[in-house]
Amino acid sequence: MTDALDSDEELMQRYARGEAAAFAALYRRHELRVWRYLERNVGNRATADELLQEVWFAVARDAERFRPAARFTAWLFTIARNRMLDAIRSTRVQVSFESLAPEADPVAAQLLTEPALGPQAAAEVHDRAVALRRALAQLPREQRDAFLLQIEADLSVEEVAAITRSSFETTKSRLRYARTRLRELLWEHA
């Protein structure tokens, strides 16, 4: 519980001094958000897994260089975004959303038969998750990136602008367009 009460920055400093438990606490805290950010940008679970591993390897390696002057989440998502863009640029990663189809998504398919939820609830849950991913896939890349950075990393517009190296106004517009488009798509689905 002590780890859980420490700030991200304190945990990073402790890890930099050699405390593995501090890293595990940090990882537990941010694993899912980073993975979602990656997965929803590249549209592929296996690629997101691969990138997630690279990101956290980089965090572990560069822990001593981290300065608490920066917010950890901003630093973490900057690494995640850079890794993702490098991979896309080097054509190692093809952005595709093929996994959106239920039949291509074993986890979602399994969820459809989830006994704890009941068949109707499970189907609704599944539909909603798929609709969201489809809607995200239809956003222009910059808008999707900005929106996911903000919502998954809980970043301010200023921080998103800094990470994406865009102006405040541009970022604000991207976020507004992204939300408007998502609203249309999700409500259309509903």
Add this chain to the structure above:
Amino acid sequence: MSKVPPAPPDPPDEVDEEYRRASAHDPGRPSEAVRRAVLEHAERLAAQRSAHARQGAPRRWWNAVRELRWPAMVGSLAAAALAALVIAPQFLVPRAAPVVEEPRSATSLPAAPQPGPAGPAPPMLARSADAARAGGSVTSNGHPAPRAAAPAVSAAARMAGVAHNAGVASEAAAAPAARTAPAEPVVAADPAAAFRHAAETGDLSALQALHAGQASLDGRDPLGRTALMLATLHGQRDAVEMLLAWGADPNVADTEGTTPLGAAIAGRDTELAAMLKHYGAR
């Protein structure tokens, strides 16, 4: 100074709400193999760092001594020379000189032929010693000491300046020290909403503070979700554990009839599901 209450979260955008709800139900999770690989790698690096720190400590100390040796020697010589300048005149001046003792003559006396810099010496000594110290540290080892203080100030300023969307999270980020401080009761504009937000984002210090401020444990949002439900949906295990330990009802379903246990199962989070079951979730 009283703690600033966590600002109530921005009015939730319906798209954000829908995103969070749908993502929480999205069973997609990173693979267990990645988790293992990352944690093992991090552990190896930590072990190497610890070992390196232990081995490197004496060497670093010796290097520091070596770096400091020249400046120290020069500094000592300079101090000795200055001391000689200050002390020597006292032996050279005749005893009769201290006429200063006569109050009347203090202003009217002609300037006594006091040799040398005995009067103004102390300020000069202080100034030159400071200068020598500052000069020595900058020129000799290249690590100017005053620079160390600067990041701390800018860090605080920068952290405080972060305008965060989620008020509770920004509160926590702006004052990291507050996370470790014992929780003090906090009264927020909408304590129940702030409490749920803290649960959702895993901000344990805010959660503790709001709980101490009597925020309702099982208060619900418009979708019927309690803090426990939100913490579960977002995989905030520590927050879930804390809420359950405080007596949060693990069987409160949201407006769609999903319970925290159902959400944990949908999220394939077996650890959370087991924890909820342990506290009586059905």
